[in-house]
Amino acid sequence: MTRVHERGARPGKVLVVGLGNPDRGDDGIGAAVAQALVGRLPPDAAVKVRRGDLLALIQDWEGFEAIVCIDAAAPMGVPGRICRVDLNSTALPRNLSFTSSHALGLPEAIELARSLQLAPRQIIVYAIEGASFDSGAPLTPAVAAAAQLAADQVVAEVGQLRCSTPEAAFDA
């Protein structure tokens, strides 16, 4: 569900998607990073927030050359730790245990999109380790503190992706 802001960028460029439910504690980190990106990305980059229906996410990707997904990862002892995964070179580690309780999580959505040849050429995932996913809870301090750092990394990532896409010359 697009929620915070949805800025149009013509297909062919970069889409940044913050995933998760802001009403479930640290699951809201994807939306928090998206919010922190407001005004910091070039006009041809789109930002979306999706909180539940990852099947719809696959169709969000249609026409984009690259996507950056930001999602919460299950607790593994270091809340706020940012893990960057380039799916062109690395498989999404199953032990990241993304936190969707729905049948289709991010790894499955990416696998399905690839089966259907709907996946963008480049997919970068930022998984941010959470600590608490309680209903109605805010981000925990360590995870909230990671939002700005993750946003800085995504801004730099988008810049590099725009330069590395085949149509990089479009209006960089």
Add this chain to the structure above:
Amino acid sequence: MATKTLRVDYLTRVEGEGALDLEISDGRVTSAQLRIFEPPRFFEAFLRGRGYAETPDIVARICGICPIAYQMSAVHAIENAFGVTVDGPLRALRRLIYCGEWIESHALHVIMLHAPDFLGFPDAIQMAREHGNMVRNGLTLKKAGNELIRVLGGREVHPVNVKAGGFYRVPSRAELVPVTESLTHARELAIDLVRWVAAFTFPQFERDYEFVALRHPDEYPFNEGRLVSNRDIDIGITEYETQFEERQVAHSTALHSMIKRRGAYLVGPLARYALNFDCLPDSVQALARECGLGPVCRNPFKSIIVRALEIVYACEEALRLIAAYEPPALAAVPITPHAGTGFGCTEAPRGLCWHRYDFDAEGTIRAARIVPPTSQNQPSIEADLTALATTILDQPDEVIRDRCEQTIRNFDPCISCSAHFLKLSVHRT
């Protein structure tokens, strides 16, 4: 005595958390228990002390797949209690948003959850490698349904634009134009989907269900009608509790609904279809006949065909409603609360969704009762499992497990709604 236990510890491709235990003793199925262990969600208790106006937004949270069903049953119950009638374009808009929910919910289940069972794939991801076009079409259908819900409900999941008396805001005709285009395409995809699923191989298995559904004299039911069965039930929705009761069972956090005099019954697509075939447009009836279905289907595995037919119907009905739409002068009929009891019953994608609320003079809820479709179907699911497993006891455990899971998915159970659900254990002795 030879006893064997087959267990599915966690059912997949259903909404929510549950398991199945099958007990086989001396070559006979002695018990089939659908164990719903999703924690109780206490929605009926949450509603006590809340104002009537808050109800549609609270009950929408019961389910992320079928929130419209809960909202619609709730607003009809509120209006029933306060003596308000919603008709004309507002009534049409309610049917229209319900069309969106049937399209997105049925498309998700038919293609992403149920079809892999018939084609021998473990999931839709594996199926997509060989049947990519159909999976893409499924995503397009789901998107069309979601779009309709977004335009009318404000957003796709847990919509926020439904209120007692109507809507907070109604769309202009121009806002519905893009939806018309996507629905016209969706209708063609849905017809292809019906023909695709109708060509699957189906187990020769039928049961003599007591079908229960709403029946309206003029239309295939969404929001209104009498409660009827293929036996002797023909009552107003206010009389539901005279014929039906919920029972607590030890193995499930969801209540089991029964017909007081007879026991298990079936709600959902097979029941709606059998009791309302004559209300389907000629085009949908003809498509059903082309696929080998008569006016009644008792093979639960063929529910996948009926769901696909209902997608076609929902697309056609939505297009009809949009073509006839003229925006109403008021987005909602004014409501003045008073003390009383109200009843609402509508057709969720999975079947009847019945609500009752007791209000005080200010319209505050004093008591609430919500009966979701999966609670009503649980006894029939267990009866189907017993009957089905009995026919395949000579098969390896893995085959029994797979077929039992498919049997459960015939019902498109929404465990989250019913617990307000699945692991399978087979016990052989």
